[in-house]
Amino acid sequence: MASVTPRFPKLPEKSQLSLRDQICELISAAITSESLAHDRPLPSCRELAEQLDVSRNTVFAAYNRLVDLExxxxxxxxxxxxAPQVAALKQAQSRKSGMTRRAVACPVSFQPNNLMPVVNPLDWNAYPYPFIYNQIDPDLFPVDGWRECTRQALGRKQMPVWASDSVESDSPQLIQQLRQRLLNTRGIYADDDEILVTLGSQNALYILGTIFAQSGKPIALEDPGFFGARNAFRLAGSELIGVAIDGDGIIPSAIPAGCQLVFTTPSHQFPxxxxxxxxxxxxxxxxxxSKDFLIIEDDYEAEMNYVAQSSPSMRSINQTGRVIxxxxxxxxxxxxxxxxxIVAHRDIIREARIARGVMMRHPPTIVQEIVALFFQLGHYDSHLRNIERRYNKRWHAMNRALTKHLGMLQRTExxxxxxFWLTGPDGFDASExxxxxxGEGVLVDRGQDYYLNENDRRSFRLGFAYVPVSKLETGVQIIAKEVKRML
Structure with a gap:
């Protein structure tokens, strides 16, 4: 029978304290570090005596001493x-100042890496104006629809579908829904064995980087570009080459010969x-x-077009199988x-499936089943229409605010x-x-993080998906005031 009580490390072989006091020190340290749940009992005197190889009387004496100390x-x-008062105090202290732990030297050392971490604070949503990208407005999420899909997926009849081992396969229901309700809207028609489900696009890029790294050929990326792709390919061991962009996106003539892959974001160039x-x-x-490379098309936010029709995906117009x-x-x-x-040639998907299986076997089946129902029952289509309408309104409000208050900066069309992406004149430091x-409650994404060599500090990015329409202009005014000071 599995034990549900905590286990403690052995007592030190040499100590100036009595056995009773050593046990008191051991337990009080666990309490201080919040390693003990306040609603679960500690080991019984017999269990702890067996754990620590001491007598039950010694443990009993230690427990009573800790009771006396409250x-x-x-x-x-x-x-x-x-003790409840101790648990409450520790939780309050943890929320206020964070836990402090006993410093222990790491037994290994790491060389500095060239990966770009996400620099936004964990409490980003506590800021009044979080103009940072990749966040959604929780008020727009269809909670009732998601709850209904979750309820159905968790039903007893559905349990065998997601509770058993799926080996390296994906949910057939999700694959079908992706084909019928999402991919065909981008002009993509693929067979089941040409689709692989991943843990988001970041995981997809790392999988692709892993299976192509063995070729030894470099990967070309837009510069500036998506640092998540840069991280994924670097971690997989590939050499990276930055390719300049212009008002039309990546410049094909600037792509050097000998590249295995070219990563691009054609619908809305990132960033x-x-x-x-x-x-x-x-x-x-x-x-x-002509240059014998494959294209990785990251088609993020293809649905979010407000002044023109969405362009067809590159995979839908490609006849050579060179677009992933x-x-x-x-x-x-x-x-x-x-x-x-990922949608790609079945040979690429086969290799990617093997690599994914090594990494995590497969994405959680229960989540796949819930999302499949979310599509099947029409919640996705309804939600997509809602956020398109809401984001359309915010985009135009943001566009007006930027035109009115930040006209001194260059803004890409x-x-x-x-x-939105804004750039200052030479000498302007957007990172500063x-x-x-x-310090004024406004978060923005600094532009230098998107450059391969982080060598351009003039630009910054403003995401508006999380900020309400009513606060957009005020937030932009705060930004404009600081920009004018710096200029």
Whole structure:
């Protein structure tokens, strides 16, 4: 029978304290570090005596000493518990100042890496104006629909579907819904064995980076570009080459020969938000054939167009099988659900499935089943129409506010999405701007993080998906005031 009581480390072989006091020190340290649940009993005298190889009387004496010190309480027929007043105090202290732990030297050392971490604070949603990207407005999430799908998925009849081992396979229901309700809206028609479900697009990119790293050929990326892709490919061991962009997106003629993959975000270039023209897409596809590389198309926010129709996906117009399509539900449903997908030639998907199996076997089946129902019962279509309408309103409000208050900065032309990219004149330091604005309750994404060498500090990004329409202009005014000071 599995034990549900805590286990403690052995007592030190040499100590100046008596056995009773050593046990008191051991338990009080666990209480201080909040390692003991306040609603679960400590081991019985017999259990702890066996754990520590001491007598039951010694443990009994230690427990009673801790009761006298008001660290523990004894409950008839239940055992010893952390005293309620101690638990409450520790929780309050933890919320106020964070836990302090005994410093222990790491037994290994790591060399500095060149990965780009996410620099936003964990409590970003506590700021009055969090203009940061990749966040959704929780008020727009269809809680009732999600609850209904969860209830159905958790039903006894559905339990065998998600409770058993799926080996390395995906939910057939989810694959079907992706094909019928999402991919076909982007002009993509794929068989089941040409689709792989992932833990978001970040996981998809790391899987692709892993299976192509063995070729030894470099990967070309937009510069500036998505640092998540940069991290994924670097961690997989690939050499990276930055390729310049312009008002049409990545420049095909600037892609050097010898690349295995080219990563691009044609619907809304990440982070400048420019949309790749049809002519540029055709040029890139022709370059893929002439220079013998594959294209990874990250089609994020393709649905979020407010001044023009969405452009067709590159995979839908490609006839050579050279486009690997990556998508996710993070922007349309929730980033916390962590579901994405890859659409590619079945040989690529076969290798990717093996790599994914090594990493995590498969994404949680229960989540896949819930999302499949979310599509099947019409909640996704309804939710997508709602957020498109809401984000359309916010985009236009933000566009007006930027035109009115930040006209002194250069702004790239975009057709939609949930962010704007602004650039200052030579000498302008947007990274310093981000630091100053944080002190005023405003969060922005600093632009230098998106450059391969982090060598351009003039730009910054403003995401507006989380900020209500009523607060957009006020937030932009605060930004404009600080920009004017710096200029």
């Amino acid at each position: 660290l523990l309480v004894s409950r008839d027929r239940s055992g010893y518990f952390v 400048t938000m420019v949309t790749m023209s049809q002519q540029r897409r055709e040029e890139l596809l022709q370059a893929a054939v 399509y990556v998508g996710s539900l993070s922007k349309t449903v929730s980033p916390g659900i962590r579901l994405g997908f 975009s057709e939609g999405g949930t962010s 701007l981000a630091v100053r604005l944080r």
